[in-house]
Amino acid sequence: MNPTRSVFIVSDHTGITAEILGKSLLCQFPGEAFATESLPFVDTLDKVEDAAKRIREAWQASGMRPLVFSTMTDDDARAILDSTGAMIMDVFAHFIGLMTKELGRPAIHLKGQSHSASNETAYHERIDAVNFSLAADDGLATQKYEQADLILVGVSRSGKTPTSLYMAMQYGLKVANYPLTPENFEKHSLPATIRPYKRKLRGLTLTPERLSAIRSERRPNSEYAAMDTCKRELDLATQMMAEAGIPVLDSSTRSIEEISAILRQSLVKGGR
């Protein structure tokens, strides 16, 4: 393993953009050891000086030039960070210049525009979606299905709830979820509650091994978590979803972000 290099996320606001950018880039160098420190809300020149001091100290301590991912809207603030000699990768410094030229108008240089509540409509749409997804979790509030963008189905603990919440939070989509249970399987047909919404249904599945492991965390050594139960429920659910023509995704090999992005794309393509 290489010696550890310091990485700083410096932002005059939440730092979310810089953090995600930094993470994406650092993942491209898996052989390196990085120690990442987030410095959000660096929104006065005094705080920028403090951040610069931290960066210089880290350099001195490790002997390695630190990497800095930043989103600083203020030119003076950027100049102070630059003066450390660390490797500054500032999103705004690079791209805003290009965009200003292309658009023929200056940027407003206001901090925290993208993660504030100032874009009222989009923000409240997302919060409404989160509240909807919480209210319509796990087969609740089925009378609201008319309003849902999507209804996720699958056996208990197949990843429906976190996926619903992520889609609501990230994309402002109203995502309900409905569990497929042993009682449903006995009837050998899609539950009557969800049948009218076939176009909105998407299935989640996973391997019996993974399901059994997840259920065991909740109820160790239970019938519910037993490998046989998991296998049987998954088989029946898969069959039921296939017969009903519901598109199904596997959550044992994909992250919630990946599943959400795929499901969102299916909505766009389906002409929501």
Next chain:
Amino acid sequence: MNPTRSVFIVSDHTGITAEILGKSLLCQFPGEAFATESLPFVDTLDKVEDAAKRIREAWQASGMRPLVFSTMTDDDARAILDSTGAMIMDVFAHFIGLMTKELGRPAIHLKGQSHSASNETAYHERIDAVNFSLAADDGLATQKYEQADLILVGVSRSGKTPTSLYMAMQYGLKVANYPLTPENFEKHSLPATIRPYKRKLRGLTLTPERLSAIRSERRPNSEYAAMDTCKRELDLATQMMAEAGIPVLDSSTRSIEEISAILRQSLVKGGR
């Protein structure tokens, strides 16, 4: 209003990084009209050609050079996008080159490294945190408070649940939340359940106007949503939190992302 310019988010994976970057940058030009289209999972050269065709068509239709925010790990794919003549802002093209030089080793050029489940530990930590926050929502599972990183308190509908879930999803923090109710206020002291965890407590508040509006959506014309009730509950909660020395944030002027970033910083500073 200016004519609408097409913006494309093109990625060989989920497109989350490119989307967040694009949003941050577009927000810096509020006078412009943009029509944004996401093209995720553009992971074969055929799909890149399709994306390039979409970009050229949009240019022709609007007469304005499109902006493209992209995260393409493949050089050939980037060359195809470049050939459209649109303004390509590729995160990897720009920053990976700089990093390769600094780190003295090539990037792995593997797509979807940051939003896949391949980084097992970090991913499962986040999913565990989401499950924790769901289980410990709204005063439930108080026996798990020992494991919580934070416990949010505040009156009903002050924004505790979405904030808890966002912090879990984004930062992998286990965030419980506990409602302060009229019964608590009658006793004039912090509920016994949360008293032992004073160091982990953080308060949320908002204006009576905003609270009344939010509660009215749930239960219109109710005592619960009445301005008087909201004002009284908020006054008593604020007093209780102040007496207990609990740091309090206002959710009527801040987004969930902002509150979450501030709360996370308070943890780091407090030496979690």
